[in-house]
Amino acid sequence: MNKNRFTVMLIPHWGKGPVTVSLSLKLIRFISFCAAAAVMVLAFLGYDYLIMQSKMEELHRLEALNELKDAQLEYFAKETRELTLKMNNIEEMDREVRKLLEMDEFNLSKTDLTLKDRAILPSRGLSIGGEDLGTNLEQIELSADYAFYQLEAVKNNLPAAGERLEELLVLIEEEKTRLAGTPSIWPTQGRITSPFGYRRSPFTRRVAFHEGIDIGASRGTPVKTAADGIVTMAKYNGGFGRTVKIKHPYGHVTVYAHLTRYDVKEGDEVKQGEVIGYVGSTGYSTGSHLHYEVHVGGSPADPMNFLPE
Structure with missing residues (x-):
């Protein structure tokens, strides 16, 4: 009897007789090793697949996070x-x-x-x-x-x-x-015919101080107040003729003289740019013009310093 061999008998359930297979011990060991190796390889592949699947899911999550x-x-x-x-x-x-x-x-x-x-x-x-x-x-x-x-x-x-x-x-x-509230606009349209300062009087021919400027303009040209204020004079004022004087909120006073007429009265509140009268030649005047004065703290100042260019 050979102790290094094994006999396997297979008995089918149908008409054929039993089948006998004789295997050597080495062959059985080889088959067992191959079977074990196959199981290990399949297990490793299965684990690696699960790892790769997990990494792919993480990759998709990170891509979504990136977006x-x-x-x-x-x-x-x-x-x-x-x-x-x-x-x-x-x-x-x-x-x-x-x-x-x-x-x-x-x-x-x-x-x-x-x-x-x-x-x-x-x-x-x-x-x-x-x-x-x-x-x-x-x-x-x-x-x-x-x-x-x-x-x-x-x-x-x-x-x-x-x-x-x-x-x-x-x-x-x-x-x-x-x-x-500060005199800062032109009171009427026209050109300067006599500046502020000393000049020879057209009436006495003597040198006298001219406390304002004369703006030549046609009779009836509107005269506007140079700033917000309150009318303190609106009357015929001797050589100035029809005159309007306005007191402004920051210590300024403006004078508008030789008007043909005025449309305000003493005590009226006026706004900058509001029409207060019209150019004329009343009082001591050689022609139609507006005599315009600006006083600061009670003293006459050159109106040109307050007018835009």
Whole structure:
């Protein structure tokens, strides 16, 4: 009897007789090894497939996250650009108004809002995968955080800009009130026929001080008040003829003389540019013109210093 062999008898359940198979011990061991190896290979392949499936799911998740972060960055960049443009417009308007008002400039705190810092912000369309997967994800997170920071920086500056604008609006209103209350417009249309200062009188031929300017204009040309104020005189005033005198809120007094007629009375409140009378030649006058005076603190001043060019 051979101890290194095994006999296997197979008995079918149909008509044929039993089948006998004789296997050597070496063959059985080889078959067993192959079977065990096959099981191990299948197990390894199955595990590797599960790992790859998990990695693929993670990859898809990261790709979706990348697209989401990319969209967020684009939104933040757009919002930041729009807010930055508004901030720049506000600052430009602030500078222009302060320049007009001769005020010191106010500079809002500057923040780099253009999202150009590539050391912090990676470019769009990052590749996902490989050994740099974690690094790219960190870059995306950092980019979003930085964009958030930039957007918040602009938003935090907007209240200060709003306060500056409100302050400027108040200053502008005050300046408008001051300008309206200061003689700063031409009282009538025409040319200067006699300036402020010493001149030879057309009546006495002696040198005398001319306390105003003469503006030559046709009879009936409208005369407007040079600033807001209250009429303190509206009457025939000797050599000045028909005269209107107006007191203004900042210490100025204006005089309009030789009028053909006036349309105001003492005590009336008038607004800058309002018609108060018409050019004439009443009183001591050699022709149709307006004699216009400006007094500051009770003393005559050259009206040309108050008139726009």
